[in-house]
Amino acid sequence: MTRSILSGLLGLLSVVAMASLPAACESGGVGDPCLPEDEYDPQFAGFKVTEENIESRSFQCQTRICLVNHFQGRVSCPLGQEAPAVCKPGEGGCADCVETSTYAPDCDPSKDAASQCFSGQCDPAGAFCSCATEADCPSNDWVCKGGQCKLHVCRDGITGCQDPSRPNAENEGKACCVPGSEGREFVPVASPVCGQCAPDSNRNAEQAVYCSCRCGVAEGEEEDPNFNFCTCPQGFTCSEIRPNVGLGDEQITGKYCIKEKSEFTSGQACGQVQGRYDSEQCEGNP
Structure with a gap:
């Protein structure tokens, strides 16, 4: 999870x-x-x-x-939406690069980490699959930060979040967002949505x-x-x-x-x- x-x-x-x-x-x-x-x-x-x-x-x-x-x-x-562009903090090409997802599946530190985690590492304190480098993450789009794989998307050009209570005309051009994250620090959904x-x-x-x-x-x-x-x-x-x-x-x-x-x-x-x-x-x- x-x-x-x-x-x-x-x-x-x-x-x-x-x-x-x-x-x-x-x-x-x-x-x-x-x-x-x-x-x-x-x-x-x-x-x-x-x-x-x-x-x-x-x-x-x-x-x-x-x-x-x-x-x-x-x-x-x-x-719905097309998937927003993926970015990496500090690498340029995006002025507003925000974290959207964390990949850190649960694992049991008492068992073999290689059989549970892609990285082969299970954090003993947090009981989650940890990373040491980007190579331990699902793809090159992810970065390893604080022992966890993080995915970032670019908010450049995104004017805000869609609101199901508003007419379609007002939602045009806006992103799908994680519920509860609306406002200045909104978190766009990283996937394409129908x-x-x-x-x-x-x-x-x-x-x-x-x-x-x-x-x-x-x-x-x-x-x-x-x-x-x-x-x-x-x-x-x-x-x-x-x-x-x-x-x-x-x-x-x-x-x-x-x-x-x-x-x-x-x-x-x-x-x-x-x-x-x-x-x-x-x-x-x-």
């Missing part, structure tokens, strides 16, 4: 907030907007419309479920990403009398999101409350993509 100050703060907030949340699955709050935790990762390129994601311990939802029901891109970045699906596709953030709850077992499974399933509120229907294929936690498989008429059919249901479109990365049409 990549370590970063942002993810550490997010984890702390999650622990504090989750302490006040109900342990059972409740339908209160279904449909409330939520921001998936993946979006706090500066290298996360966004969700794929052909996939679903069930965040089962969301501190933002009364139900503790933030559902990504076949959505494309980032909730926080409606128009624009969201068309508003009338039922696959944009408003229609496909929100708080939900588990309302039934997967098709073909026996009923589970010990699970507190919810009843979907008006405007939502109970629909299978994740079949049980024998992998992972079976208690997050099955049916969830989704907005009516928002069942996923195919990638082309994305419609005309808002903003950045790349046929190799994005579904829908330009």
Whole structure:
């Protein structure tokens, strides 16, 4: 797991907030907007419309479920972006070179470092894969600083961050940013990001990403009398999101409350993509 100050703060907030949340699955709050935790990762390129994601311990939802029901891109970045230019501090060519990502996977100091870390070094105090030189980092784009691999991007020419609450016209030319970093010290996302699906596709953030709850077992499974399933509120229907294929936690498989008429059919249901479109990365049409 990549370590970063942002993810550490997010984890702390999650622990504090989750302490006040109900342990059972409740339908209160279904449909409330939520921001998936993946979006706090500066290298996360966004969700794929052909996939679903069930965040089962969301501190933002009364139900503790933030559902990504076949959505494309980032909730926080409606128009997507091309990847910003990579830079290295002090090497010239960029007046505003900022750190965006840290590569320091967890490791066990009591075990063989070579089998856990690309660098062959596991920091004994921090229990993370450390670096001594740039050769210990994922690529030449990274620098080794303080024993950790760091990636920097150039903010030259970037006028600010996209805001999902603002019209597309106001987001034109702006970057995808790590949530919470808006302002003078904003941190651009380091990856290329697809624009969201068309508003009338039922696959944009408003229609496909929100708080939900588990309302039934997967098709073909026996009923589970010990699970507190919810009843979907008006405007939502109970629909299978994740079949049980024998992998992972079976208690997050099955049916969830989704907005009516928002069942996923195919990638082309994305419609005309808002903003950045790349046929190799994005579904829908330009």
